[in-house]
Amino acid sequence: MPLNNDVENILDPILATFDSTLTAEFEDQMAEIYLSGSAEMITWGKTKRGIDIAYEGPPIKQAIDYAKKNGARLVTEMDDVTKKRLANIIRQGIDGKRGVPGLARDIRNGFADMSRYRSQLIAKTETRMALFQASHDRSIDMGVTGKEWVLGAGGESGNCDDCFANAGVGSIPIDEEFPTPEGDIHPACTCAVAPVMLRKG
Incomplete structure (x- = not known):
């Protein structure tokens, strides 16, 4: 144009x-x-x-x-x-x-x-x-051996499908990616990633 x-x-x-x-x-x-x-x-x-x-x-x-x-x-x-x-x-x-x-x-x-x-x-x-x-x-x-996705201020009614999918997997190993990786999540997301100590075995 x-x-x-x-x-x-x-x-x-x-x-x-x-x-x-x-x-x-x-x-x-x-x-x-x-x-x-x-x-x-x-x-x-x-x-x-x-x-x-x-x-x-x-x-x-x-x-x-x-x-x-x-x-x-x-x-x-x-x-x-x-x-x-x-x-x-x-x-x-x-x-x-x-x-x-x-x-x-x-x-x-x-x-x-x-x-x-x-x-x-x-x-x-x-x-x-x-x-x-x-x-x-x-x-x-x-x-630290793991991490988990914590839904943000949007709560159950205000978070997107990607955020719900990430939270839905629960605790994962620290070096694994969530279904939608942190770097690819939508702009202005209010979610957080929390550290988790996974049990061995």
Whole structure:
């Protein structure tokens, strides 16, 4: 579609100027969340399981590696979503003969709305993913043998079929995947993965 191409040609250089700043901000946030998840698992290990943990400080390198890997991905995904949303606003504005002032207002309003929605979606989804990864890494370090899917705030009426299927399998070995893996679950999921010590044999 020619209009989409024109919009992308205009937006790509603009969005590119934000890439390094957004990537750095995302990396900082992802590292902080990862460290928070690690601390939660270490506390669980010490208080709930009585696991003697030789704690020499937070897993900084793992947190930084996770943040670098996922920060750049977030910026790329956000750029694609931003371009699609703006292309749609522009197309509707032109179809509706809004003129330049009306189209400019539509873009400002649409971008502010999208920005708020997108930032909330990113915050929920990526926080969950960083916590999943930190929990998994610390579980392995502490010798935790299993995990289970805990339905989120949606309760029985508000969780999706994938979430129910994951919860339905019960406790599984730590290195096995749920029917829908943690990384593939829907955005803004409120479920959690809890550590479980499976009995041997």
